[in-house]
Amino acid sequence: MDELTVKEYYRKYVIGCYGREDFVFVKGKGVWLWDINGRKYLDFFPGWAVSGLGHCPEAVVNAICKQARKLMHVANNYYIDVQAMCAKNLIEISFDGKVFFCNSGAEANEAAIKLCRLYGSKTGRYKIISMKNSFHGRTLATVTMTGQEKYSIPFKPLPEGFVYAEFNDISSLNACIDDKTIAVIIEPIQGEGGINVADAQYLKRIREICNDKDMLLVFDEVQTGMGRTGEYFAFQYFNIKPDIMTLAKTLGGGFPIGAMIARKGICDLLTPGTHASTFGGNPLACSAALAVIETIQKEKLLENVSSLGPWFISELKKLKERFSVIKDIRGVGFMIGMELNVPGSSFVNRCRNNGLLLNCTHDTVVRIMPPLGVKKSHLKKGIRIIEKSLIEEFGNN
Numbered sequence: 001m002d003e004l005t006v007k008e009y010y011r012k013y014v015i016g017c018y019g020r021e022d023f024v025f026v027k028g029k030g031v032w033l034w035d036i037n038g039r040k041y042l043d044f045f046p047g048w049a050v051s052g053l054g055h056c057p058e059a060v061v062n063a064i065c066k067q068a069r070k071l072m073h074v075a076n077n078y079y080i081d082v083q084a085m086c087a088k089n090l091i092e093i094s095f096d097g098k099v100f101f102c103n104s105g106a107e108a109n110e111a112a113i114k115l116c117r118l119y120g121s122k123t124g125r126y127k128i129i130s131m132k133n134s135f136h137g138r139t140l141a142t143v144t145m146t147g148q149e150k151y152s153i154p155f156k157p158l159p160e161g162f163v164y165a166e167f168n169d170i171s172s173l174n175a176c177i178d179d180k181t182i183a184v185i186i187e188p189i190q191g192e193g194g195i196n197v198a199d200a201q202y203l204k205r206i207r208e209i210c211n212d213k214d215m216l217l218v219f220d221e222v223q224t225g226m227g228r229t230g231e232y233f234a235f236q237y238f239n240i241k242p243d244i245m246t247l248a249k250t251l252g253g254g255f256p257i258g259a260m261i262a263r264k265g266i267c268d269l270l271t272p273g274t275h276a277s278t279f280g281g282n283p284l285a286c287s288a289a290l291a292v293i294e295t296i297q298k299e300k301l302l303e304n305v306s307s308l309g310p311w312f313i314s315e316l317k318k319l320k321e322r323f324s325v326i327k328d329i330r331g332v333g334f335m336i337g338m339e340l341n342v343p344g345s346s347f348v349n350r351c352r353n354n355g356l357l358l359n360c361t362h363d364t365v366v367r368i369m370p371p372l373g374v375k376k377s378h379l380k381k382g383i384r385i386i387e388k389s390l391i392e393e394f395g396n397n
């Protein structure tokens, strides 16, 4: 299909709920993407953080192909061998508990909301506190839980029971708690909200408050999970254990999968009839996730993030010294934000024209999330393109 036909079919047949950039990408390998005209791009925001192992990682491609020839789908009223293995491996790298499989981050958060409400049902508690500027998904409940009204206002009336606290502000959290509160949900590093890193002491205090008041602590690790911070999960980076953790994005290495992990003592509240997903834990998805975990281990990707992440951030900080338009460089591992003094979309477009794909979130924050296995040479190339684009866009200072 040629480029014009693709765009024409989109105009005619695809619902336009995405702001779509004027590119058709047709091939990917590792840190590289190719458009329909054969132009090659360095991708430092692969698949909105889904392709954390880069594009078409060999092990994941092989696992999916092998599984597809064996068994593509069987329903959840039977046992599924790869699902069992995937759950075991996820528990081994996270915390003692059990896994519910689904297909996306929003679904994982929906499962978490339902589990929290089940936990609270005996004491009549149902309210969940989330953070301002958070992002938890687009279903009606998760978009309501998302602490950014612009996403939910058009869909009123919204489900009840969601309250919003300021991020990194314990007194704001305390002010939100009442006798109906059952849980707190937080992204340990806010992604869509502009790469805002939680303070470790703040997270520790939330953990203590949840313990004191018998409330559940939910970490939304849809974006931070599966190696982004240099640990499998951000909760390990911060050394604060949640009761529930939600995952998606990199978990499937490009194949759709979501998961909610709940600790021992609460996971068994979900019994037959309380929750389900037809595709959840599908053999293909689980074979992909198994290959992701195996690749992270085999290729020592956590070590790569831990060693190159700080170096990359320090190189970006050097640019901040030179370019006054850069207000802040922040982040952990390969989850990095470059905040500008001006809206960032034009700069991101400039980088793309120069061959580097990045993302602009929260108007002024340039989001940089290279694949976990990226090499120093790729990062150096990325820095050169960022520098060139800064000069072109804002001049030499």
Ligand SMILES: Cc1ncc(COP(=O)(O)O)c(C=O)c1O
Pocket (backbone or CB within 6 Å): 103, 104, 105, 106, 107, 109, 135, 136, 137, 138, 187, 191, 192, 220, 221, 222, 223, 248, 249
């Ligand atoms: C932290 C976080 N939670 C949940 C979601 C929703 O995930 P999905 O789009 O897979 O439903 C996202 C998506 O960007 C996210 O960043």
